Amino acid sequence: MNEHLKSLIDDNTFNEPIEEIKETHISYIFLTKNYAYKIKKDAKYSFLDYSTLDKREFYCREELRINKLLSPEIYIKVSSLTDKEGRLILSNDGLPLEYTVVMKRIPEKYIMRNLLEKNKINKDILEEIAIKILAFHKRTKVDYHGKYGSVQNFKNNLMDNFKDLECFIGDLFSNDEFNILVARNLDFINSNILLFDKRVKKGKILETHGDLHSGNIFVTPENIYIFDAIEFNPAINTTDVAAEIAFLCMDLEFLGKDELSRIFSNKYISESGDKEIEKLLSFYKGYRACVRAKVNGYRAAVDRSAKELTKKYFYLALKYAEELQ
Numbered sequence: 001m002n003e004h005l006k007s008l009i010d011d012n013t014f015n016e017p018i019e020e021i022k023e024t025h026i027s028y029i030f031l032t033k034n035y036a037y038k039i040k041k042d043a044k045y046s047f048l049d050y051s052t053l054d055k056r057e058f059y060c061r062e063e064l065r066i067n068k069l070l071s072p073e074i075y076i077k078v079s080s081l082t083d084k085e086g087r088l089i090l091s092n093d094g095l096p097l098e099y100t101v102v103m104k105r106i107p108e109k110y111i112m113r114n115l116l117e118k119n120k121i122n123k124d125i126l127e128e129i130a131i132k133i134l135a136f137h138k139r140t141k142v143d144y145h146g147k148y149g150s151v152q153n154f155k156n157n158l159m160d161n162f163k164d165l166e167c168f169i170g171d172l173f174s175n176d177e178f179n180i181l182v183a184r185n186l187d188f189i190n191s192n193i194l195l196f197d198k199r200v201k202k203g204k205i206l207e208t209h210g211d212l213h214s215g216n217i218f219v220t221p222e223n224i225y226i227f228d229a230i231e232f233n234p235a236i237n238t239t240d241v242a243a244e245i246a247f248l249c250m251d252l253e254f255l256g257k258d259e260l261s262r263i264f265s266n267k268y269i270s271e272s273g274d275k276e277i278e279k280l281l282s283f284y285k286g287y288r289a290c291v292r293a294k295v296n297g298y299r300a301a302v303d304r305s306a307k308e309l310t311k312k313y314f315y316l317a318l319k320y321a322e323e324l325q
Contacts, residue, residue: 005081014037028041039081053099057099061078070226116260127267129224129226133209158287172307184322241274
């Protein structure tokens with residue numbers, strides 16, 4: 001969607017008034033009383049290509065496919081938007097000008113991160129999330145050939161993170177600290193090549209959620225809904241299940257919820273029988289912390305809070321690196 005088409009959206013587009021519009025760097029989300037309509041921007045980056053209508057339709061359908069495996073109650077359908085007297089409307093008749101993922105709206109007060117701040121998340125909830133994620137993993141595509149899960153591919157991703165953090169040496173952390181982070185991670189990879197290769201052959205590299213943190217989970221009185229799985233790049237969301245588990249663990253520990261992190265990982269490991277995760281967990285938690293440091297680093301020049309988050313995530317990654325054996 002471009003700005004011109006966005007200007008053609010009004011309260012008649014979705015058959016009920018628009019209460020709020022949210023914007024990310026890749027999407028617009030129009031919120032009505034009962035629904036959320038996610039429309040992809042006409043955008044192209046190194047990691048994503050929404051630059052044509054056909055591609056936006058394809059990725060809308062991919063988003064629906066993968067997220068329905070997790071939360072079928074939220075993800076309803078993909079609908080086309082067509083022209084009616086100079087305005088956009090939801091309709092399967094006529095020439096599609098854009099596409100939207102139609103979702104049930106859940107109040108933001110139920111986002112897990114908000115509930116964590118109020119100490120309203122307990123052991124039972126984390127164990128239920130672990131079971132839901134395990135069930136999801138059993139139904140997704142497996143990368144048995146190591147197209148995305150090879151040691152070299154992952155090492156390349158790891159080094160890309162480090163390169164993006166180099167510019168903060170001397171400002172947010174010291175050169176010695178940075179070198180320790182890099183060296184310990186590379187040593188761990190080089191010492192465990194056989195383990196990484198075995199993970200591929202055992203089918204542990206698969207299509208994951210890819211962005212599993214407390215901001216992408218609703219915890220309502222009726223149910224738990226995991227949403228907003230990555231659909232736009234299989235190189236990002238096709239990874240070791242250990243990396244998936246590590247993301248939420250790292251997020252919980254970043255928020256000071258270490259015990260909840262242990263409950264979540266222990267439940268997934270016990271239910272899956274995948275004991276190798278224990279050896280990989282600190283490594284992948286460090287990787288996820290580096291990704292979050294990098295993402296915040298992109299905004300650090302114009303946002304002081306992002307700069308502080310970059311620093312905090314870096315030192316969390318360094319802590320995990322020091323745990324590696």
